[in-house]
Amino acid sequence: MQYFRIRPNVAGGLGENTVLDSSVHPPIVTKLHYEVDGWFGDVIVTTFPCFLVTEETQRALRKMDFSGATFADVEVTTSEEFHEGQPGQEVPPFVWLKVDGKAGRDDFGIAVPYRLVISERILDLLETLDIPFAIVEPYDGE
Template sequence: MYRLIEPEVAGGLGGKTELDNTYFPPLIKHLHYEFDGWMGNDILESFPCYIVTEQLRSDIESETLTGINFDNVLVSKSETFLELYPNKILPNFFWAKINGESYKDDFFITEKNILAISEKAYSLLKKFNIDQADIEYLE
């Protein structure tokens, strides 16, 4: 049993993102996530990338979930963010690189470019803030 998850979009690809647009989805070489807001979710999206808080990363690694590995992400706050949330401190985030195979791993990207997660992964994510994510069963 798998679920589709579309996490909170709290910003977008920043100007220092290095990508190759000759592929679809674009091939990201270096990720810069620029926050415009943040509702506090532990997993965030900006197509075609996902980022997770340091604590979620740690728990995913502890549970040895498959189909995901992590890399550094450059995080910044937009002018909008600074105006709306001048005192908000962001936790450490990591780039969640999804590389799983369909129906074999705990994380994989569907043909429609949506993140799919196993029940084991969903059970873990439910312990975190994922209130802004749209989640439905994968049929």
């Protein structure tokens, strides 16, 4: 099976209600609040060290028996910058994609230096659902 390193669009950042332990690297997030600054259609977004997918993507993933990640609730808000730059735009419901798999073995994994690695079948799904601003490169195990 082929694997790919994906750099999802950074649509925002950690919000003030995020709870994390920054004494370790990467920080361990126990409660995620994602504040969206600009969203342009990607079904997977990020801010270090977290990944989010739309609820639609979560439903599609659950149908395919994937490995290497679980889902958790996330608080999503939009910033003033978002409202000024994208007036009237709605952000779809997102869920936290908690990646715990091994890169190059599971459908979702983390490679050094904290890069998301996905299997070809996950990439095919994400491309079907739309990831216009994600950067995708082949992953060769490095």
